[in-house]
Amino acid sequence: MRRRLATLIADEGLEYGDRSHTYNSRLAQELAVWGDEVGVTDALHDGLFRAYFVNALNLAETDVLVDVARTVDLDAREARAVIEDRRFRSAVDAHWDRARRAGVTGVPSFVADGFVVVGAQPYETLEELMSRVGVGRRDSQAEGAEPER
Numbered sequence: 001m002r003r004r005l006a007t008l009i010a011d012e013g014l015e016y017g018d019r020s021h022t023y024n025s026r027l028a029q030e031l032a033v034w035g036d037e038v039g040v041t042d043a044l045h046d047g048l049f050r051a052y053f054v055n056a057l058n059l060a061e062t063d064v065l066v067d068v069a070r071t072v073d074l075d076a077r078e079a080r081a082v083i084e085d086r087r088f089r090s091a092v093d094a095h096w097d098r099a100r101r102a103g104v105t106g107v108p109s110f111v112a113d114g115f116v117v118v119g120a121q122p123y124e125t126l127e128e129l130m131s132r133v134g135v136g137r138r139d140s141q142a143e144g145a146e147p148e149r
Helices: 002-011 026-038 041-054 062-071 076-084 089-102 123-132
Strands: 109-112 115-118
Touching: 026 041, 026 062, 026 076, 026 089, 041 062, 062 076, 089 109, 109 123, 115 123
Parallel strands: none
Antiparallel strands: 109 115
């Protein structure tokens, strides 16, 4: 499984470190909800990805999460308070409940119009999912192109 994941990541041109452990990412998910709220969604997700998959850091450790938050210009004291006070616990609980109801059983999962594709998938599989739910191919050359219906 690890080899397959490393291959998929390499195929996408992403970095991947030599991880020997899997860590609980619950606190990272809670921190990410705060990141969404304050407008650093992409940067924070990238930082968390790098910390976990490239640097093999334990995302269950508050200090690791605070350091990642700091790299995207979030206030370290506030990040620590968000984590320690579990401010976004109920929001993540709601996300998990919604995912279970939608049929999500693993990460990543792609849900469209009641259909679920679980796991890292080739582009063609995701394209097939979109076609199945009536979303046409988008012209990648045209800026702001609307999907065909």
